[in-house]
Amino acid sequence: MNFGVLVFPGSNCDLDCYKAVEQLGESVEYVWHTETDLSRFDCILVPGGFSYGDYLRCGAIARFALVMTALQAFAEEGKFVLGICNGFQILTEAGLLPGALLRNKSLKFRCHQTLLKVENSGTNFTNEYQQNQIIDIPIAHGEGSYYCDEATLERLKANNQIVFRYAGENPNGSVDDIAGVVNERGNVLGMMPHPERAVHQLLGSDDGMGMFTSILKAWREKQNAAVHS
Template sequence: MTARIGVVTFPGSLDDRDAQRAIRLAGAEAVALWHGDHDLQGVDAVVLPGGFSYGDYLRCGAIAAQAPIMHEIVAAANAGMPVLGICNGFQILVEAHLLPGGLIRNEAGAFVCRDQTLRVENATTAWTHGFEQGDLITVPLKNGEGGFIADAETLKRLEGEGLVAFRYVDVNPNGSLDDIAGLTNERGNVVGLMPHPEHATEPGFGPDTPSAMRSGVDGLTFFRSVIERTLAAV
């Protein structure tokens, strides 16, 4: 049996094809989903990809969070379906209230593009259980509005309940509070992060590692984790 993972395309999506390729490299079937539809086509999990959905008007992800497909995704996520939001997808998850907090303009006021070291803080989610807690991974990052914010009470809850999924290491590229790079919900099926694991899935095209240039494939673990979790649930 092959897991089927949907990737939503919004107007302005840039990394939907990259996410589809990552899914195929991990061993699942990638299913293209359209923002204007109400049909999830029976997928086992969903990826909200990076880009500039609806031109990032109002706030990044604010319009996309109201797209027809998101009504189905919110309901499915609340019922336990794994959902991964990458960069703009993370912003959409926050705007859809599937994850808390907010994402604002980078602290330095500039777009940032770099290979980013992350520490895995929660290795129990549908998308991260292939890691060990404390693992250091390298994933490309590219964003202009990736600064994570939340009020003091929310931050205390996120830290106290283990809902921080990833944290920036060495460099905080966008001024995120508590160096937060990604979150999970309480159930562990919804994960959002600003860096791009789909860009670290194929030798020759990933981040540099001590072994070789462009050899980093840490992102594959995200997709292999959810494949294993969804197949185990069948």
């Protein structure tokens, strides 16, 4: 399986994502923000950081990078896209996911371990978890409060698009304790916590590795289905 990790000026979690895929044992390469062809990849990771310095608002400038046009087409093909933290912000700015990310309710940057509840274990990104499983994944953000209007929230609930909720404390004031959502098609996921920072017990938790093994499992099943169709 071929993974690409997008790199914008100001990205700082690209290395973490790269190392997580290396631990998975799959092919991975960095993809500069000027890239216009993503056809060689099966999954794109949009990492955390401060793309373009978070000027205007988080993800607002990155949304117009050349690579985003290619990412739109990539997602439309049904390939997998995982946006983490600033990557989640970029995906909402680009319209690949509903909603928006606002300043934390505390108006403070939050950086610590956080418990998440797996609300939907049937996605391409969570099939290695159990439904309602509690996992330990760190956060590191100042603008992580997920917001959407009531109509959008009802659609997210009806379509089972809420993938993660904060378990216990809501660290940022996000609506309905939402920590991660998937698009209707199920191939694009955005989340504020950092699974790439929880892939080994030496890091304090290896609960994030399930995200990457889930993607690999879903891709293999997709390949097998294509062969036998």
